[in-house]
């Protein structure tokens with residue numbers, strides 16, 4: 001679908017205090033801000049109008065706005081993030097979304113859901129059951145989507161400890177094309193889709209993002225960048241090293257609709 005809007009949140013001064021299990025060292029804040037600025041510029045070039053949230057010191061993980069809401073052209077739902085330290089981020093994003101949506105649905109306790117576990121593809125939604133998204137959260141989202149006329153499938157990724165979220169290993173490239181890490185590429189839920197398998201050396205790049213006529217790919221993964229190329233599509237390689245240090249990637253840095 002054609003995207004027109006995005007919400008982003010630049011890294012705050014305490015960005016390095018966010019959650020991470022990566023062993024890549026602390027992020028360089030100035031570099032993170034420069035990378036974020038570049039990312040936002042590319043979204044603008046892709047035709048998106050940007051809403052920038054103010055960093056809030058309570059939430060060092062707030063730049064990963066994607067986790068706080070599911071936004072579709074037919075409605076938006078606030079999540080209830082699976083990590084306790086992130087609960088409350090959704091209220092801030094909710095205030096920005098209220099400018100665009102009359103009614104916002106919300107995941108309710110005991111449900112938890114992170115937007116990074118939700119991969120929209122051509123009107124279908126893959127929902128990851130992860131350590132962050134529980135059965136109840138997945139159930140509430142699927143029921144809400146069904147009410148809006150969208151289909152969904154739940155994929156349990158708890159056995160894949162290398163994936164924080166479903167979208168850490170699965171992306172929609174446009175039409176019926178997906179990119180997936182090896183562990184997901186043959187998942188029964190993906191039957192009937194054209195799945196581009198991401199090589200073991202480039203798994204981080206499985207988190208890429210289709211934005212209108214462009215596919216954004218993290219810089220440094222030349223095989224995937226070449227493989228996603230197709231006529232009429234611009235491939236943009238973006239440096240996100242400082243967000244990777246905090247377990248994030250390209251898709252997490254914006255909510256797009």
Ligand code: CIR
Nearest residue numbers: 019064116165246247248252
């Ligand atoms: C977290 O652990 O919640 C953040 N440090 C990273 C979240 C990345 N979000 C995403 O993959 N959708």
